[in-house]
Each structure stands twice: as structure tokens, then as C-alpha cells.
Amino acid sequence: MRWLLAGLFFALAVVLAIGTAGIRADNVRTRRHIERDYRRVADQVVELRRLAMERLAATSPQRLAAMHWQWLRQAAARYQERLQ
């Protein structure tokens, strides 16, 4: 009985050790994943900021007017083609 209990405790200790190591390993793996995700999000924030600035620069009244003028000319050209 004594040996049985000792064996059981030892087995419990081993299970705990392996379990703890497993959890810690999983923790490390998860940290690695989070780190990758964190950096990916950071990259996307950088991209978002760049695109926001590009769009902002492209939508000044002068540029919008130029775009509108170009669109009108194209529409007029299409209309002319249809008439011919």
C-alpha cells in the first residue's frame, strides 16, 4: 500500500511537471503568435495611415475639380461618339 501511494504521488508529480511544461510551452507558442499578430496589426496601421494621407492629398478641392473636369470631358466624348 505504501509503495502504491508513493508511486501514485510520483506519477502525479510527473503528470504535474509534464502538464506545467506543456502549458508553459503553449504559453510561449501563444506569445509568439500574439507577437506576430501584434506586428501584423502594426503594419496594417502603418498602411492605413499611408492610405489615409494619400486619399486626403488626392481630395483637395483643386484635384477634385480636375477629376470632375476630366470626368465631364470623358462623358462629353462618349456622348459625341454616340451621336456620330
Added chain:
Amino acid sequence: MKAGERRRLRFAFGALGAVPVFLCGWLGWLQVVQGGELVRKDGRALPLVAATADRQVWRSEKYPAPRGTIVDRNGVTLATDCEAYEVRAHVAVPRDLRKDVVAFRGWLATLVDRMALALVADPEQTGRRERHARHRERLAGILARAFRVGELPATGKFPFRPRAADFLVATGIDRLAVADALHELDADFRTVRLDFIRSFRRVYLERELTHGIVGHTDTIWVEDEHGGAGYRTFGVCGLEALRALTPGIGGRRRIRQDGRRRAYFVEPAAGMVPPTRLHTTLDLELQRVAVRELAAQAESGDARGEHRPRWGALVLVDLDNGDLLAAASWHDKTEDKVPTEKGKAFTPYQSRFEPGSIVKPLVLSYAHQVNALDWRRDRFDCSPNGADYARRIASLGRRRPVQDDHRCGVLDAHGIIVNSSNIGAAMVGLGLSREQWQDYMRAYGFGTSVNLNLPHEAVPGHHPDSFDPRRPLRSFFANSAISFSFGYELEVTPLQVARAYLRMFRGIEAELRLVRGVEVAGEWHRVPPRQGTGLRYRPEVVEAVRAAMADVVDNSEHATGRHLWEQFHKQGIDLHGLVGGKTGTAASRVGIGNGRLKHVRNASFVGFVPAEDPRWLAVCVLQKDGRARFYGGSYAAPPAVKLLLECQRLAERRQLRQEPRSGSGGQTRIGSTVPKASQALPRTPGFSGWLSPVGAGAARDTR
């Protein structure tokens, strides 16, 4: 339990018991027997203890602080920071390639090509083929130098040490596709490690409109007093140089790393503060008009084959609060003198000129204020051979006679301004004492900074000998007093002129304002306008000058704004009663280095709207080489008036739309930011007031 079973059980438990014994022994071997220290490259000892290992596990990433954002009065971004990466690479020669330089060369070529391809991975980038070729050439050169490829044998082992290189791959990486491609490369090449270091790229929106006033930054290598060194970015000129935009310390993020420097998440970045927001008084829409009109006017003579002006400036000020709404600068970029520093100058506060007749309203208003001139009763015979001229000007023995562009008869103060009579202005100027002239300079701020905290500001003023006490009084009156009266022997900048008029209309302590406030860490710090403070001209003085300036822009025979009136009348606009102003034309000489002088002509105009109750003021100056005809009314006035009319239209449109304006800390407000009278600062002590006449020798008490 049988004996055999017991034996097997004991063996199993014994084997299990040996594990901790082995671990303890291994620990002792590592920590005691092999315990010691390593000598690093810099000579320091690295103790081989657990604390060292723990310490090396931790790494921190630095998050630099942004410079901050500059916005106009409506919240439109003028300059801001965009996050970007600076990518550095650590490349080591793979162990298996050290035995074969042929394979190493191939590996290196592949690496260079992959890196160059990664840097142009975004299909939206323009000129990718050329960029790829440039990157490949650059990176191949860096790696060839690092690994001494030219000295490698044709075959055999890799002979050199060290077998690793650190270098900068690229800066300003802000495209996701490029970052992803570089991460992929990092994963594919086992012995290549890429570090993505955070940085910022300064972005200027509407750059062509605001480059002068917003300014720019420069990054230089700096060694600090603690022995550290590194690149630091400074604001060189314009608003960028303001101290409020100096970046803070920034934040940090702790991470853990393994032996291969792979990062493991611990915590997000800490210590980050939101970027400072500098709210300027500029209005981008008006700035656009100012830049367009000034350039159009300066280049208008091209079709007729006329020479272009050397430079031009156009500024617009809100008289209610001194806000600088627009400031445009123009330079003749076709001339060889432009690449110099002066050619890059921002003319509104860096270009100096003799103002000419635009100072006459200032002179007459001052004389009226100090009761040296009776606006209604005083009459002056302004004909060149008149009795007044002989008695007051010719009798001083002045070498050069004072002349008018057109013959004038007997004029009152109103007529002197409308006709822009030099003789009349000189006679008024001779009624002021030397001390009063000094007080005039102080009151209008000539010779002092416009206090916008912009570096490299030109602070011109009167000639250094003008007020020399050793100079005979007769000489002062014969030359300086007369010259001052119609804007000579005095140099100013366009912004100084704007401030002088602001002071005439709103009080002698009024200052221009370029920054409305600063948001630091979400907290709004307002910069109060310097308006309604100090002594003000008597209302009848301001009203008299205003009425005279309103009549300058008229169709009457001798009004100097007649050409301007005619020009707009052709377009169906009657400027009389709509715009007030004063034209100025000055012929002067400017230094062009090595003691040489050059003849130039300055065409200038100061205008305001509405003519009945001035709210906005514009100053336009154009300077041209030579002595050709170049008049303020014809050249400088049209862009200023167009800007003023556009400003008025815009204000009416905004009032109709009740357009919200961004203000403090994301709050919105409607309308202007005129301070209430109760918010006005107390009067500066020490001034006696202007209500009584002041005499010579009491200059300090004249205000």
C-alpha cells in the same frame, strides 16, 4: 509481490530517482565547474550566471514620438507624421555555404534579388522596374563590400572573418505589401534577420501652397553631452521650427526573445502620447487664392515679353484678432539668383523693401493722433513752387527736391492720402519732432520682430544713423523726416506693414497671430490674440484715415487707385465703397553683394474690406529690377483686392452654411474667435496716453 516484481519496481523507481540527481549534477556542472565569465569585444566581462541569461531574454523596442500635426484654422492638415519602418538587416553566411564560395555567391545574388524585389512588392508603386534595378545595385554593392566578394577565391572555402554583416536595407517603409514581403524573406532565409525599427515620415499636404510658412525639417547627426550620438530631426524654418513641435521621449515596449532573437509578446507599447496638434490661423482656401493670384500677377507680363519681378508677397490678416489668414510668397525661378538662400526665402517675413507711399496713412494718422495735424482745418499747398514748399521744405536745403507724380494743388490731409502727395506728406512729417518720429517707429513696430517666433526673420527698420543724437536737427528734418514721410530711409517686411496697419486700426500693442493654440496630450492650450490691448487711436483718427483710404480706390482724377477701379469696373465691380486701400511705388537700390547696388522698384498695396468697417487687411508687394514703370495701383493692388473680395465671399458663404470650425480638443465652434471685452488683458502700465499733444523730449510718454 514476487521478488522479481519487487526488483523491477525498485529499478524503475531508482531510474526515476536518478533524474533529479542528474539534473542537480548538471546544474552544479554548469553553475560551478563551468561558471565564470566571457570577455566581450569591448573588453567588458559577461558573467555566466542565471541573471545574465534572464537579462538577455528581455529586449525593448523604442517607439519614437511624432513631431506633431500642423492644421489650418478649419482643421485641415498641413503637415503630419506618417509611421514608417527603417529596416536593418543582419546577414550571416550559412554554415553549409562556408565550404563553398561558388554556392555562397549564388546565395548572395538570390538574397540581393529577393530583397530588391521585396522593396518593390507593392503593385501600386510606380516605376517598379527602375526602382528594383536601383535597389539591387545598391544592395549588391553593400553586401559585396561587407563580405569582400571581390577578394574571394574562385572556388573553395569562405576564407574571411567576420562572416556577418549589418546594414540598412531601406527607410520609410510604409507599404503593407513591402513589409509582408520583407517578413517573408526574413522567414525564408535562416541566417538573415531583419529588424523593423519604427520611425516617422513627415508628410506635407498641399505642399505647393504652404511650403514657405509651414517650413521644413532636416535630419542631422548629433552627439550629445552624455557621449551618445544619433540622428535627430530639427525644424529648420517656418512653423516646423516652433518648439511646440519638438518630439518628446516616445514610448517603449518590452518583449522577450529566444536565442535566435525571435520575439515573444509580453505587453503592448507604453508611454505613448498623442501627437501635438498645432492649430494655425491660416485658412487653406484663402492661402490657395493668395498663392494663385500672386503667381498669376507676377507672371502676367510673360506674354508681353516683360521682365518678371524678383519677388512678391501677399498676406491677408483678420483685423478682428490679428490672425494671419494667408501668406503667399513668390520668386522668379527662371533667374540665376534663385538657387541662393535668398531665393528660397519666404518673402512675407524675410524680404525687405522700402515701403514708399503705403506709409502715408500711418504717418498722417500718427500726426493726427498726437495733434500735430488738424485733419479738417490744415491745408497744404502741395504745388512744387508753392509758398508752403519754399517755406518748409526748400528752406531746409535738401539736395533732392521732393516731387509728386502728378501736380497737386492745395490739399487737406484727406487729399494728401487720396492724391498720394509726397510734398503734402513731407509737410505733415515736418510737423513731427525727432522724438515723435522715434515714437512713430516704435508704435508701428518698424525695426522690431513681428513676434511670430519664426526663425530667420528679417527685422529691418530705419537707417542706423537716422536718429543719431549727434546729427544736427536740421539735417534730420532735411533728410530723414521728409524721407520717412513717404516711406524712404526705412525698410520693412510685408508682415511688418500688415502689423503696422493692424495697430492703427486696433491699438498699438496689437500683434499678428499665427498659432491659435496647441493641443498637447489632448489638452488645449490657447494662444490668446493680442487685440484690444494698450492704447488705441481715437475713433475720429481711424475714421478719417479709413475714409481717405476708401476714396483712394475711386474713379476721381487724381486718386491713385483709379487704374484699379477701372480694371474691376470693366468686370462689373465698383470698388469704391467696397474696398479701401493705399498704393505705393518706391524706387530704391538694394545690395547684391560685394558692395554693389542695384536699382529696383517696389510696387505695393495695402487694402481692406469692407471699406466702411475694415475687417480684413491685405498687403501685396512686388519688387522688380530696373527703373521701368511699375506701379502699386496697377501691379500690386489687383491680387490683393481679388484676395480680399474672395475672403469676403468665403466669409459670407460660411456664415450662410454656419460651417463648424474645429477648435479646442475636438470641440467645434461656430463663427470667429473674437475675444470678449471682458477677456481683454489689462493695459500695460507706463503709458500716459495719446489724448494730449506731446512735445519734443517727451518721447517715452507719447504712448
